[in-house]
Amino acid sequence: MAPRCWRWVRSSVWSRTRPPPARSTRAPVFCQWFSSQTTPQICVVGSGPAGFYTAQHLLKHHTRAQVDIYEKQLVPFGLVRFGVAPDHPEVKNVINTFTQTAHSERCAFRGNVAVGRDVMVSELREAYHAVVLSYGAEDHRVLGIPGEELHGVCSARAFVGWYNGLPENQGLTPDLSCDTAVILGQGNVALDVARILLTPPEHLEKTDITEAALGALRQSRVKTVWIVGRRGPLQVAFTIKELREMIQLPGTWPILHPSDFLGLQEQLKEIPRPRKRLTELLLRTATEKLGAEEAARQASASRAWGLRFFRSPQQVLPSADGQRVAGIRLAVTRLEGVGEATRAVPTGEIEDLPCGLVLSSVGYKSRPIDPSVPFDPKLGVIPNTEGRVVDVPGLYCSGWVKTGPTGVIATTMTSSFLTSQALLQDLQAGLLPLGPRPGYTAIQALLSSRGVQPISFSDWEKLDAEEVSRGQGSGKPREKLVDCQEMLRLLGR
Numbered sequence: 272m273a274p275r276c277w278r279w280v281r282s283s284v285w286s287r288t289r290p291p292p293a294r295s296t297r298a299p300v301f302c303q304w305f306s307s308q309t310t311p312q313i314c315v316v317g318s319g320p321a322g323f324y325t326a327q328h329l330l331k332h333h334t335r336a337q338v339d340i341y342e343k344q345l346v347p348f349g350l351v352r353f354g355v356a357p358d359h360p361e362v363k364n365v366i367n368t369f370t371q372t373a374h375s376e377r378c379a380f381r382g383n384v385a386v387g388r389d390v391m392v393s394e395l396r397e398a399y400h401a402v403v404l405s406y407g408a409e410d411h412r413v414l415g416i417p418g419e420e421l422h423g424v425c426s427a428r429a430f431v432g433w434y435n436g437l438p439e440n441q442g443l444t445p446d447l448s449c450d451t452a453v454i455l456g457q458g459n460v461a462l463d464v465a466r467i468l469l470t471p472p473e474h475l476e477k478t479d480i481t482e483a484a485l486g487a488l489r490q491s492r493v494k495t496v497w498i499v500g501r502r503g504p505l506q507v508a509f510t511i512k513e514l515r516e517m518i519q520l521p522g523t524w525p526i527l528h529p530s531d532f533l534g535l536q537e538q539l540k541e542i543p544r545p546r547k548r549l550t551e552l553l554l555r556t557a558t559e560k561l562g563a564e565e566a567a568r569q570a571s572a573s574r575a576w577g578l579r580f581f582r583s584p585q586q587v588l589p590s591a592d593g594q595r596v597a598g599i600r601l602a603v604t605r606l607e608g609v610g611e612a613t614r615a616v617p618t619g620e621i622e623d624l625p626c627g628l629v630l631s632s633v634g635y636k637s638r639p640i641d642p643s644v645p646f647d648p649k650l651g652v653i654p655n656t657e658g659r660v661v662d663v664p665g666l667y668c669s670g671w672v673k674t675g676p677t678g679v680i681a682t683t684m685t686s687s688f689l690t691s692q693a694l695l696q697d698l699q700a701g702l703l704p705l706g707p708r709p710g711y712t713a714i715q716a717l718l719s720s721r722g723v724q725p726i727s728f729s730d731w732e733k734l735d736a737e738e739v740s741r742g743q744g745s746g747k748p749r750e751k752l753v754d755c756q757e758m759l760r761l762l763g764r
């Protein structure tokens with residue numbers, strides 16, 4: 272027997288003409304109809320961990336779903352390629368899993384397509400049964416303090432993009448001719464950036480850091496890096512593995528002031544376990560007497576890094592000619608409140624810290640993608656319930672644009688699986704349009720009329736092979752291609 276709303280079911284424009292029916296009423300009949308007749312056409316926007324994990328879960332749990340992954344860069348993998356530090360190659364192994372997903376005959380990668388510019392979300396929603404926005408957090412939070420525009424100040428995001436070969440950051444050329452750099456913020460990105468600044472360049476030679484960044488780091492005169500937090504040792508946002516790496520960095524010495532740790536020993540037993548172990552390591556590093564071997568290591572270290580606590584950035588101080596950074600003005604703070612809600616409030620005391628480079632590492636930020644998509648500018652996320660975009664049936668989100676810009680790849684995976692699960696539940700419940708949808712066929716025609724030439728996964732594999740081959744001469748896993756024109760030329764475009 273045909274489903275109750277046969278004509279409604281066959282309509283491919285239900286989202287414009289009819290409101291979606293209430294969730295609980297018609298699930299079984301429509302679900303059967305859909306599953307035996309129609310290929311769900313789903314598109315994912317963004318090819319970072321969220322995009323690939325969402326696609327993986329959809330393909331695994333729906334045996335006929337077709338998933339197209341749109342990506343604005345020419346190349347896939349988001350922050351796994353352009354964020355994860357070059358000296359953490361093991362983290363990039365997830366690329367193997369993503370590649371398997373991309374090789375599925377029901378999955379297609381469509382690189383070089385910026386959604387919101389080359390094609391609008393409304394157009395994708397017309398062409399597909401469901402659209403998942405997984406476009407990450409491409410911007411950074413600004414501090415909004417005077418002097419942030421001075422030469423010698425940049426975001427950690429741009430610095431990371433520079434050493435990782437993100438095309439848009441290749442013009443950055445950070446000035447590493449100074450003795451002291453200051454990093455604002457005490458998260459894992461801050462530690463990544465500090466580590467790259469201080470690691471002896473010969474230790475980076477066999478990584479996939481770009482040749483240009485390696486060259487600049489070889490010339491670097493930065494000897495001291497201060498990592499500044501507005502709160503205290505109990506509130507640092509970095510994790511123990513990354514701290515340990517800093518402590519063990521060759522030729523480098525940590526500077527921690529024992530006075531910052533007064534009273535912490537007594538509080539240890541009340542602190543939950545991961546934070547407790549991190550605090551113990553900080554405490555030991557700050558207060559333990561050095562053994563002979565450690566003392567010798569300290570004496571021979573030519574570089575240093577330190578944590579400055581209870582300091583909130585107020586102003587970037589200009590050099591005498593007003594042209595560049597000469598230092599940073601910090602407000603001394605104290606803590607108010609308890610637990611996670613602890614806030615830093617200024618004591619009224621001010622401190623100036625001389626430096627020639629300021630890297631602001633106070634978090635990433637998502638952008639709105641297109642006026643048709645709701646966006647919460649305060650939280651920097653797409654408002655959603657379990658990945659369902661609020662008030663927009665058929666539209667979903669996953670990854671950092673769903674949760675905000677925190678969490679490692681594993682947490683992004685879990686949350687992306689949940690979004691995919693929600694989408695599949697809606698499909699089962701008959702809450703998505705049920706008639707056939709054209710999927711990429713319709714979008715391809717639009718893109719072609721707009722002069723956009725998408726990059727396929729096999730195109731990426733050609734670029735990948737070229738990168739690997741270029742890296743071989745110098746013993747690197749790859750030499751990243753950083754010039755989009757060159758990439759297109761290599762693909763014969």
Ligand SMILES: Cc1cc2nc3c(=O)[nH]c(=O)nc-3n(C[C@H](O)[C@H](O)[C@H](O)COP(=O)(O)OP(=O)(O)OC[C@H]3O[C@@H](n4cnc5c(N)ncnc54)[C@H](O)[C@@H]3O)c2cc1C
Pocket residue numbers: 316317318319320321322341342343344347348349350351354355356359362384385386387405406407408409431460463635640669670671672677678679680681683
């Ligand atoms: C510097 C840094 C280092 C990190 N290191 C680690 C680590 O070592 N280990 C770990 O577990 N986690 C690490 N993380 C966290 C991890 O990278 C994130 O959890 C994860 O990348 C978030 O995934 P995502 O897919 O939401 O975002 P992203 O990885 O940013 O992917 C989003 C994708 O969407 C694309 N996109 C954006 N806008 C559009 C558009 N308009 N149209 C089409 N495509 C678009 C982007 O180009 C990008 O490819 C790191 C994060 C940063 C910032």
Ligand SMILES: NC(=O)c1ccc[n+]([C@@H]2O[C@H](COP(=O)([O-])OP(=O)(O)OC[C@H]3O[C@@H](n4cnc5c(N)ncnc54)[C@H](OP(=O)(O)O)[C@@H]3O)[C@@H](O)[C@H]2O)c1
Pocket residue numbers: 414455456457458459460461463500501502506507508509513583584632633634635676677678679
């Ligand atoms: N190796 C890894 O696994 C790895 C590497 C890199 C990144 N990541 C992950 O990626 C995510 C993002 O990292 P992130 O370092 O960008 O962000 P984060 O972990 O949120 O850290 C941001 C830091 O900036 C500070 N901050 C924010 N606003 C500030 C302000 N106005 N003034 C002064 N300080 C301010 C925060 O202090 P408050 O706490 O006081 O707000 C915090 O110390 C994290 O989940 C991280 O673990 C993981």
